[in-house]
Amino acid sequence: MKADCRLYLVTPPALEPAAFAVQLAAALDAGDVACVQLRLKDVDDDTVRRAIDVLRPVVQSREVAFILNDHPRLAKETGCDGVHVGQSDTPYREARKIVGAEAIVGVTCHDSRHLAMEAGEDGADYVAFGAFFPTGTKQVEHHATPDVLTWWQEMMEIPCVAIGGITPDNCGDLVRAGADFLAVVSSVWQHPDGPAAAVKAFTKAIAEA
Ligand SMILES: Cc1ncc(COP(=O)(O)OP(=O)(O)O)c(N)n1
Ligand SMILES: Cc1nc(C(=O)O)sc1CCOP(=O)(O)O
Ligand SMILES: [Mg+2]
Numbered sequence: 001m002k003a004d005c006r007l008y009l010v011t012p013p014a015l016e017p018a019a020f021a022v023q024l025a026a027a028l029d030a031g032d033v034a035c036v037q038l039r040l041k042d043v044d045d046d047t048v049r050r051a052i053d054v055l056r057p058v059v060q061s062r063e064v065a066f067i068l069n070d071h072p073r074l075a076k077e078t079g080c081d082g083v084h085v086g087q088s089d090t091p092y093r094e095a096r097k098i099v100g101a102e103a104i105v106g107v108t109c110h111d112s113r114h115l116a117m118e119a120g121e122d123g124a125d126y127v128a129f130g131a132f133f134p135t136g137t138k139q140v141e142h143h144a145t146p147d148v149l150t151w152w153q154e155m156m157e158i159p160c161v162a163i164g165g166i167t168p169d170n171c172g173d174l175v176r177a178g179a180d181f182l183a184v185v186s187s188v189w190q191h192p193d194g195p196a197a198a199v200k201a202f203t204k205a206i207a208e209a
Contacts, residue, residue, distance in 0.1 A: 017054035030196035035065035110142035131164025146177035153178035168201035175209035
């Protein structure tokens, strides 16, 4: 068992904030969740702000970190705990300057050891590897394998996140390989028995890995 692997929830691609807040609260109350990333693509800043206004208190009131995807300025302006940036987004160093030293900054590193080393040396709070499994949430060009997680764990103290098609049934190899966090979208929000059941299933799968 690797008890220190935790869940990292990423919001569904489209959501109505008030209705989603109910689902989110149920998911957070069902088990151990380390952080929630608000990931809304192709919407204007005011739409993101409205979602943050509704969802941030739900998350932060439970002592869970609230991370915004892609938008360091909005993250800073709205009191998010941090930001996640990819390789085509605001570069890490610029994002760090915007959000400040205390905020969390995570960086997508695909399957690249070089990108991960670079992000780690620059000061990223976590590096994210993926996609580990086929995903319908996003078109991905890079595919990672569990050995990158093991390599990272042996080299670095900075936490690593695994993402892409992760489910309670397939997460065991990633947990055993050394993932500090499992970042998940569809297997939680589209779980047939609801997000709370999904979080419980992940909690059990992580504990048994
Ligand atoms: C935890 C985590 N890992 C990876 C990503 C992907 O980021 P990015 O490559 O910038 O792609 P988009 O999510 O912005 O489409 C992520 N968001 N979160
Ligand atoms: C947002 C994202 N980034 C990825 C990457 O590989 O960097 S895969 C992905 C989608 C994750 O959604 P699901 O859990 O539904 O597969
Ligand atoms: Mg991005």
